[in-house]
Structure formats: C-alpha cells, structure tokens
Amino acid sequence: MKELNSIQALIDSFSKLPGVGVKSAERMAYAVLAFKQEDRDEFVKAMNDVSQKIHRCPTCGLYTENPGECEICIDEGRDHKIICVVSDVKDALAIEKMNSFHGLYHVLGGVISATKGIGAEGLAIDGLLKRVKENGIEEVILATNPTLDGETTALFVAKLLEGKANVTRLGYGLPMGSSLDYADSLTLSKAFEGRKKI
Amino acid sequence: MKELNSIQALIDSFSKLPGVGVKSAERMAYAVLAFKQEDRDEFVKAMNDVSQKIHRCPTCGLYTENPGECEICIDEGRDHKIICVVSDVKDALAIEKMNSFHGLYHVLGGVISATKGIGAEGLAIDGLLKRVKENGIEEVILATNPTLDGETTALFVAKLLEGKANVTRLGYGLPMGSSLDYADSLTLSKAFEGRKKI
Numbered sequence: 001m002k003e004l005n006s007i008q009a010l011i012d013s014f015s016k017l018p019g020v021g022v023k024s025a026e027r028m029a030y031a032v033l034a035f036k037q038e039d040r041d042e043f044v045k046a047m048n049d050v051s052q053k054i055h056r057c058p059t060c061g062l063y064t065e066n067p068g069e070c071e072i073c074i075d076e077g078r079d080h081k082i083i084c085v086v087s088d089v090k091d092a093l094a095i096e097k098m099n100s101f102h103g104l105y106h107v108l109g110g111v112i113s114a115t116k117g118i119g120a121e122g123l124a125i126d127g128l129l130k131r132v133k134e135n136g137i138e139e140v141i142l143a144t145n146p147t148l149d150g151e152t153t154a155l156f157v158a159k160l161l162e163g164k165a166n167v168t169r170l171g172y173g174l175p176m177g178s179s180l181d182y183a184d185s186l187t188l189s190k191a192f193e194g195r196k197k198i
Numbered sequence: 199m200k201e202l203n204s205i206q207a208l209i210d211s212f213s214k215l216p217g218v219g220v221k222s223a224e225r226m227a228y229a230v231l232a233f234k235q236e237d238r239d240e241f242v243k244a245m246n247d248v249s250q251k252i253h254r255c256p257t258c259g260l261y262t263e264n265p266g267e268c269e270i271c272i273d274e275g276r277d278h279k280i281i282c283v284v285s286d287v288k289d290a291l292a293i294e295k296m297n298s299f300h301g302l303y304h305v306l307g308g309v310i311s312a313t314k315g316i317g318a319e320g321l322a323i324d325g326l327l328k329r330v331k332e333n334g335i336e337e338v339i340l341a342t343n344p345t346l347d348g349e350t351t352a353l354f355v356a357k358l359l360e361g362k363a364n365v366t367r368l369g370y371g372l373p374m375g376s377s378l379d380y381a382d383s384l385t386l387s388k389a390f391e392g393r394k395k396i
Contacts, residue, residue: 049204
C-alpha cells in the first residue's frame with residue numbers, strides 16, 4: 001500500500017505551507033480525512049472563497065473582498081494623510097490589531113535583500129511615490145521589519161521620499177532580528193509612539 | 199480592518215488541524231493567499247478529491263479510492279490468514295513502509311481509554327471478530343501503540359479472541375539507533391524481559 005494519489009496530493013499541498021515538513025503534512029492530511037464531512041466541506045469552501053473572492057487592493061495592496069479598493073482605503077473615518085508602509089499584508093494586520101493607528105497602509109510586497117539578491121524592482125514603491133505626490137500625504141511611517149533587510153528597505157524608501165513627506169520609522173521598542181508579525185500589541189504600540197523622523 | 203470573513207474561515211479550518219495554533223493557522227492562511235494561483239487550485243482540488251473520492255474500506259477500515267474493498271483486502275498476493283490490528287490508519291501506513299508485513303489489516307479507529315472515559319463501543323471490534331470467525335484467520339497481531347491505552351485495548355481484544363486465533367503483540371524493547379542512556383526505565387525493563395540468546 002503506497003499513499004493514495006489524492007492523499008499524496010493533499011500532503012504535497014500541506015508541505016508547501018510555512019513551517020510544515022513532510023511528517024506534519026502527513027498528519028494534517030490524515031486529520032482532514034478524519035474530519036467530519038461538515039468540517040471538510042467548510043475547509044474546501046474557505047479555500048475556494050479565498051481563492052475566488054479575495055484580491056489585492058489596487059491602491060495599497062491589502063487583501064480585500066471589495067470589488068475595488070479595500071475597506072481601509074475607502075474608509076472616510078481614517079486619516080488619509082498618513083501612510084504606514086509595511087513589507088507584508090500580515091504586518092498591516094498586526095498593526096490593525098493594536099487598534100491605535102488610523103491612517104492608511106501601503107504594502108511593498110517584500111524587502112530589498114542584498115544577501116538574497118533581491119532589488120527594489122519587485123516592490124510596490126512607484127505606487128507609494130505616486131500616492132504621496134498626488135494625495136498630499138503628510139507622513140509616511142516606515143514599518144518594515146526591524147531586520148537588516150527591513151532597515152535597508154526603509155532607508156531606500158526614505159531616500160526616495162526625501163522632501164516629499166515627513167518620513168518616520170517605528171521606534172526601537174521592537175527587538176532587533178524579530179518578526180513584526182509576532183510582536184505583541186503593547187510592544188507594537190510602544191514602537192508606534194516612539195517613531196522618529198529619519 | 200478585521201480579518202476578512204473568507205480568510206477568517208480559512209484560519210478557523212487550519213486551526214482544527216493537529217498541532218496548529220491560531221498564530222500558525224494565520225500564517226498558513228496568508229501563505230495560501232500568497233500561493234501562485236496554480237498551487238492554490240491544486241490545494242483545493244486535493245481537498246475536494248480527498249473529500250469525494252476516498253472512503254473507508256468496509257472490511258478493514260483503511261482509506262481507499264476503490265469503490266468496494268481496499269487494495270490490500272483484494273490483493274491475492276497478500277497473506278489472508280494474518281490480520282494486523284492497528285488503532286489508526288496512519289499506523290498501518292507506518293507498518294507498510296517497513297515493507298515486510300504482507301498480511302491484512304484491521305483498523306479499530308481508536309483505543310479504549312479509562313482516563314478519557316472511552317469504552318470499546320466505538321471501536322471496530324465486532325467486524326474483527328466476524329473476520330476472524332468467517333475467514334479462518336490464523337494469526338492476529340495486535341499492533342496498538344505501546345501506551346497504557348494501547349495496552350488496555352490490546353488486552354481487551356486478545357481476551358475476545360481467546361481460542362479463536364493465535365494472538366500476538368509487537369515486541370517491546372529499545373528502538374533501533376537509540377541510545378541506552380536515553381531510554382526510559384519501562385522501555386529498558388521491557389528490553390531486558392525480551393532479551394534473546396545470540
């Protein structure tokens with residue numbers, strides 16, 4: 001008995017997730033088999049929904065189920081003069097959870113990495129410059145991860161924005177080398193308070 | 199911005215998997231969003247296939263894509279006089295991987311657990327007794343886990359099979375490649391009991 005094809009395919013798919021090795025993927029696939037039919041249907045539906053309903057906001061890059069811009073970009077209650085720049089959607093979500101930032105976001109979609117040979121080309125920097133120029137943005141908060149690559153990216157973007165808006169960086173309440181995504185809300189909110197002009 | 203409904207649904211589904219907490223589930227859901235469309239389609243297809251094509255073998259309880267009995271139950275090349283009893287499908291798969299057992303299987307679908315208040319009712323024991331009685335089974339190998347619950351279950355099943363077939367239990371001892379000073383006392387004492395002349 002070798003692994004059935006459909007189970008193997010599911011194991012392969014689970015293996016592509018972050019932090020999931022072959023053994024964990026096997027456990028997950030078999031767990032799915034042992035699910036109640038109802039739970040399995042929900043899982044399939046969630047997958048389908050995510051695959052079909054969600055797209056990136058054309059302005060900021062966040063995920064949205066709206067046909068056009070995302071909930072945040074069209075929210076009149078938010079401060080449209082401040083943009084918080086993050087490398088990844090997850091980071092914006094972490095910031096939203098602390099519930100004290102009410103500006104807009106801009107997702108770069110990665111970081112510049114000298115070690116990995118990744119340049120600025122793939123990042124959504126042009127869109128950011130355009131937004132700053134056209135919408136009278138007063139402050140751009142650079143909230144890339146406090147890592148070497150995150151810093152590099154922040155400095156690169158700051159340079160481009162020089163004279164166009166106040167550019168700030170999150171305060172070093174964040175421990176270096178950590179991932180913004182894992183920061184607790186308090187640390188994150190301290191970092192927001194302590195942001196400095198660069 | 200709270201989590202979008204479809205993303206939240208996916209996070210909830212991932213959270214139901216073994217060893218996956220909320221934070222990991224979040225990472226997984228966002229990883230799925232960041233997948234190439236192709237990978238996401240494959241994932242959905244694998245889920246659907248597993249959900250629709252796979253069922254339990256009515257005889258032994260293994261998973262199969264066959265309309266009736268599984269590949270092992272209908273394989274004439276296997277020894278139909280020996281049944282290896284496991285608590286879970288995954289265990290049968292581990293045994294198949296060693297490639298030296300060529301009998302049939304019987305999946306109990308759990309273990310009797312005094313601490314969790316689980317009795318023998320939910321286990322596929324009747325089916326096992328029926329198979330032993332009707333098919334002239336010569337040996338039943340009880341391969342439940344070497345834990346308290348696994349032992350209890352094995353003893354319970356062995357009692358029911360008394361006089362109907364040879365009932366054996368997997369040997370206990372030191373795992374191959376392990377280090378003696380890391381072995382727990384119980385394993386070590388089992389290894390001493392099971393010592394063999396060389």
